Amino acid sequence: MAVGTGRAVPPSAAEEDPVAPPGRARRRRSRPESVRRGDLRPALLFLSPWIVGFLVFTAWPVGYTFYLSLTDYDVINDPSFVGLDNYRAVAQDDDARRAMANTIFYTAFQVPLYVVVSLGLAMLLNQAGRASGFFRTVFFLPNMTPPVATGVLLLFLFNGQNGLVNDVLGWVGIDGPNWTSDPTWVKPGLILMSLLSVGGSVIILLAALRNVPEELYDAARVDGAGFLRRTWSVTVPMISGSLLFVFIVNTIAALQSFTEAYTAFFGVGNTTYSNEAAEFYVIHVFRQAFEFLQMGYASALAWVLFVVIMGITAVQLYVSKRLVFYQGDQ
Amino acid sequence: MRRTAMLVAAGALTVSGCAQGSGGGTAEPLSSDDFAETATAEGPLTVMGFGTADDEIAQQRLQRAEEALGDTEVQLIEGELDMQQFLSSVASGDVPGIINADRAQIGTLASRGAVMPLTECLSQRGVDTSVFVESALAQVTFDGQVYGIPEFNTVQLTMANQELLDEAGLTVEDVNGSSWEDVTAATEQLFVEEGGRIEVIGYDSKLPEFLPLWVHANGGSMISDDGRTATLDSPEVVEALEWAVSIYDLQGGFGDVKAAREIPDFFGDTNQFATGVLGAMPMEQWYVNVLNEVSADAPMAFDTVYSRQGEPIAFANGAAWAIPVGSANPAAACTFATTMVETESWMAAAEARATAREEAGLQFTGLLTGNQEADRQIQDELVQPSGEENWDHAVEVLYAANDNTVAFPANPADAEFKQAWQDAVNRVLNGQQEPQEAMSQAQEEAQEALDERWAAWDEEQDG
Incomplete structure (x- = not known):
């Protein structure tokens, strides 16, 4: 049972066709390449709507934002080049550091919890039989809720005086905190609230679970493995590719958290009350851009976040090489 | 193929380049x-x-x-x-x-x-x-x-629940701000808590938004008349903040009061006055219209907000x-x-x-x-x-309040100024800083923004 070894090694020509002579293998490898070359033009033609869209609506704005990050720009007047001044200002910006620390804290706790809850629910659904479809829909429904509504809902569910969360805690004798004003509890409240949207990840992991061959579980049972052992040694390795995907995508999403926290603590939920504990990095970027009209500086802040996300993702991918198993690598 | 890709890229860049616009601030005089x-x-x-x-x-x-x-x-x-x-x-x-x-x-x-x-x-x-x-x-x-x-x-009025005032032996004059000591005493009398939950908020001093009102009531200001100098750490400002926060402290702290005031149906017929869960607060005048429409039978009492010198005031x-x-x-x-x-x-x-x-x-x-x-x-x-x-x-x-209004003067860093003082108030409300420390930090931040923006404006005018 070759699970959990992870590292993807390209198959050699001989592995492609063990009985073929070396020369034959080279010919067979080159033929598909020539076929692909011939298909390239029509393929690009079919892809062109996406390519043009990507260039116009993603690549160009990203590139232009980098240019703006080197300027003093208030949107109203023309940008003026200031070199790396904005990046130097970012390095000295205490508020940016605090916002980044908030974001890293949120990400460090939210993502693992999110993945664990997603996996737990997916495993339950995998055992649910006919009821699985109904519960899939139920779990996915909160994903259809606008994030702004989720932000407002947070203020009611986590209300320190009469919120449902504290009511439930009260049943077991716990005097719940003021989730929406105590700086210590603001981020935990946001983390718990984010679990409402696990539905998307649950669906992905459920699909992965259904692809795990039943024979592996049978073999493990014959070997005397219990539920936890089967989960750890069969389930997790076999769906590790999907887990990595969910982990990376949610890490990026967590690092870009904005709407729920902004709504609850800076936007429509509170026009004047705010809580620094909820000021995530993207909220800081947004406020610099659209409240203080410092679009050049905000662009520099955004590029710093881009680099941070790239770095974290690269580390995740590097570490995953030793941990993730892809079935195609067998 | 490379040529095709170049054409696609050039076309995309041209299209997106057209969307840049010319911006404002560059129009003819x-x-x-x-x-x-x-x-x-x-x-x-x-x-x-x-x-x-x-x-x-x-x-x-x-x-x-x-x-x-x-x-x-x-x-x-x-x-x-x-x-x-x-x-x-x-x-x-x-x-x-x-x-x-x-x-x-x-x-x-x-x-x-x-x-x-x-x-x-x-x-x-x-x-x-x-x-x-x-x-x-x-x-x-x-x-x-x-x-x-x-x-x-937009001006502020004192709004109160007459039934709750009567039960406590108070009048609307006790909560109209003319005497902060009276408001403090009334808050204690009106406040009701049972089992750790606030049943009646005695008085809501409406922080952070109404700090300018309380500063003005205290005879101070938060910015000079010419809009160039912040005065956020002046004694009048700090004292006003300390008093307004103390109103919350009397009722279990801002967190509890905030949580309690978020529950009622503010715009509906089960609003906090109609349901008797709020003693009094200052509030903008448009809310009179709302209350009259949704709960005309609510036992309301109204007055202007008064300065500590006994003059009607409003921050417009x-x-x-x-x-x-x-x-x-x-x-x-x-x-x-x-x-x-x-x-x-x-x-x-x-x-x-x-x-x-x-x-x-x-x-x-x-x-x-x-x-x-x-x-x-x-x-x-x-x-x-x-x-x-x-x-x-x-x-x-x-109408009396409308005749007695003050406002912040126009300045080039309004957003930064507002954020500086509101963040300071919020740090105090969230228990992160004491009023003096918070307002000193706010003063530094606000003045830095004002200096920078005024310098840019003055330079432009001189140029």
């Missing part, structure tokens, strides 16, 4: 002809930040403005002015003809060259600026030039019409704005509101327009006693 009624209109007049849905006050005035504009079509971009939307329109070169902005934003927009000075516009339309509420006009006057035309005035804000630099049709925009705020338009609007309220069996609770002449006429000619003493008194004190 204005001449007096720009506002002349004979100026050639260029297409429709787009109005951003103004809507008319179910609002006879807006509908009546819009109708009169459209009549004044003749053939020029008016296109509304409804909803509150969204700065993101406005800036996007400026960046793309598709500047709206006129905007309806928060008066507090005018100084910032003016200092960055985003809106036109309107002195010539007002002069050519024969508008007597002395009709505007003085504090409202000051809010839109930046460095000696008028950049906005005020409309509406409102909206203003401003014409963006680059507006395709400044003459039409000028006509539109001046018509919207002229006394006759307000009277027509108020008559429509009074009629609608009468038909609905409701009291007309007055209208604060930002135009003193219109306010007086509306009060004299359209406000009728309802026979309900508390509601009639509400309207009386509403």
